[in-house]
Amino acid sequence: MNEENNMGSDMEQDNRLKERMANVKHKILVMSGKGGVGKTTVAINLALTLATKGYDVGVMDADIHGPNVPKMLGIDDLRPDIAEDGISPVLVPPRLKVMSLAFLLESKDTPVVWRGPLKMGAIKQFLSDVFWGDLDYLIVDLPPGTGDEPLSVAQLIPDIDGAIIVTTPQDVALLDSRKSVSFARAIGMPVIGIVENMSGFKCPNCGEVIDLFKIGGGEHSATDMDVPFLGRIPIETKIVESGDSGIPFVLEHESEAADAFEAIVDKVKEIVEVE
Numbered sequence: 001m002n003e004e005n006n007m008g009s010d011m012e013q014d015n016r017l018k019e020r021m022a023n024v025k026h027k028i029l030v031m032s033g034k035g036g037v038g039k040t041t042v043a044i045n046l047a048l049t050l051a052t053k054g055y056d057v058g059v060m061d062a063d064i065h066g067p068n069v070p071k072m073l074g075i076d077d078l079r080p081d082i083a084e085d086g087i088s089p090v091l092v093p094p095r096l097k098v099m100s101l102a103f104l105l106e107s108k109d110t111p112v113v114w115r116g117p118l119k120m121g122a123i124k125q126f127l128s129d130v131f132w133g134d135l136d137y138l139i140v141d142l143p144p145g146t147g148d149e150p151l152s153v154a155q156l157i158p159d160i161d162g163a164i165i166v167t168t169p170q171d172v173a174l175l176d177s178r179k180s181v182s183f184a185r186a187i188g189m190p191v192i193g194i195v196e197n198m199s200g201f202k203c204p205n206c207g208e209v210i211d212l213f214k215i216g217g218g219e220h221s222a223t224d225m226d227v228p229f230l231g232r233i234p235i236e237t238k239i240v241e242s243g244d245s246g247i248p249f250v251l252e253h254e255s256e257a258a259d260a261f262e263a264i265v266d267k268v269k270e271i272v273e274v275e
Ligand SMILES: Nc1ncnc2c1ncn2[C@@H]1O[C@H](COP(=O)(O)OP(=O)(O)OP(=O)(O)O)[C@@H](O)[C@H]1O
Pocket: 032, 034, 035, 036, 037, 038, 039, 040, 041, 042, 063, 066, 068, 142, 143, 144, 197, 198, 199, 233, 234, 235, 236, 237, 239, 240, 241, 242, 243, 244, 257
């Protein structure tokens, strides 16, 4: 992952990137203003739902400092094939291709202390030197906020369909999600919509719904900012378990969150496929 690879000059790399991205029909970024709101959860479950529907899907983990995609997909012990002419992503059945910096780190506990240009280099390499092949969707999981990684990804990927912004329902989170919308607008990237995650908790014993972080805020901020509201996902202990075990929650068929998620994916498809 340094500049002295065998993969040619900057201009050649730019051309490769353009060619590879031309083979990807839809490119979607998952971002948020705040950390820990469920971006990675949304990104991998979105990718897996689309793959289950028969689409060819890639997931690019652009969270350089906290690359969690492999862990949440239960593939953190796998490694991509690295050859002179490129990197083969890790394959997850039914048809998911995954690339993450986590695959390239020697230890899961190693912190990455890179500055902007090096991070930009790694992201560029993920886009230009990974054999993504023909994809229907490339889902990019981003770190929180509007720093180097979202900017690099947004600048490097041509024809992005847009960003999905994940938020939790409380006011402070909403303030941050508005920043994400403004960021997207400032760089001319469309916003596909807002997902309100951790929206209400149904007591498994009595069935009462408790609004731990309030409810409905994501929808308010979507209306305020004039972007689509994609739906809300409740808090479920199964989601925490699935994140830890590496078995995405959409594979749990009897879950309210899985149903909610299915509806969100349908909306996303509707929005990007008519563009
Ligand atoms: N709806 C939910 N119900 C219960 N737990 C959830 C829900 N959504 C996410 N989680 C859990 O919350 C934690 C944070 O989620 P996740 O890692 O997806 O957030 P993130 O926004 O990607 O975080 P980061 O900013 O660190 O990248 C995980 O343990 C995940 O399993």
